[in-house]
Amino acid sequence: MSGKPKLHYFNGRGRMESIRWLLAAAGVEFEECFLETKDDLTKLQKDGSLLFQQVPMVEMDGMKMVQTRAILSYIAAKYNLYGKDLKERALIDMYVEAVIDLNELLMTHTFQPADKKEQHFATIVDKATNRYFPVYEKVLKDHGQDFLVGNRLSRADVQLLETLLMAEECKPDILVKFPLLQVIEWTLNGQ
Known part of the structure; x- marks a missing residue:
């Protein structure tokens, strides 16, 4: 194998x-x-x-x-995408777990019954823009780097990018209030 x-x-x-x-x-x-x-x-x-x-x-x-x-x-x-030490791994795990929570909402949207889709979509937008994206925006601002943890690409960045793109598929302007997330998306997507 x-x-x-x-x-x-x-x-x-x-x-x-x-x-x-x-x-x-x-x-x-x-x-x-x-x-x-x-x-x-x-x-x-x-x-x-x-x-x-x-x-x-x-x-x-x-x-x-x-x-x-x-x-x-x-x-x-x-592949060295998991931080340089335990502290960085803990931060990466913390950020990834939240990304997974949002990703689950996005993935299950397609499977919602027709009469529940509108409410489910509203829940996605609300949680993305009021719970998750503000945190990642603050982390990037406070960290002052192009990445969520340390000064190099990690699993957290990759999984965040995937989720940002999925969120934009649902609502193309969902990142309008999050300029640092737009930058990380542009930067990572352009690599």
Whole structure:
């Protein structure tokens, strides 16, 4: 199982998307193994590849890793995207956990019943613009760097960028009141 990491997931963003983004930020080529039928998933479950019987699953460094956060932590640590010390890792984890909370709201919007979509969208916009984005804006301002933690790219920056772009898909002007988030998005997206 050496060579390129193999990503096992459905042909869609979902929980695999952050893994794709982090590998891309690290400059790591990977192979996608899309589960196209229920039988594809069942085969992985029956052959023991899925420890908890669910995907995403990443084959890498002789392991069959499951659980998105564990996979992301491994990739971040392996490719030096996880801070220089425990304090930086704690900050990165803190920022990432909040990004994941917002990302979950964004990911589940598509699956809302038609009569709940408008309220769900309002909740996304409210939490993004009143809870999450102001914090990241303040962190960037107080830190005075181009990155959330330290002076180099980390897992937190990559996952924040992914979520910012998803939020803009829902509401293109959602970052209008957050100039530092606009700068980090422009800077990281241009790399």
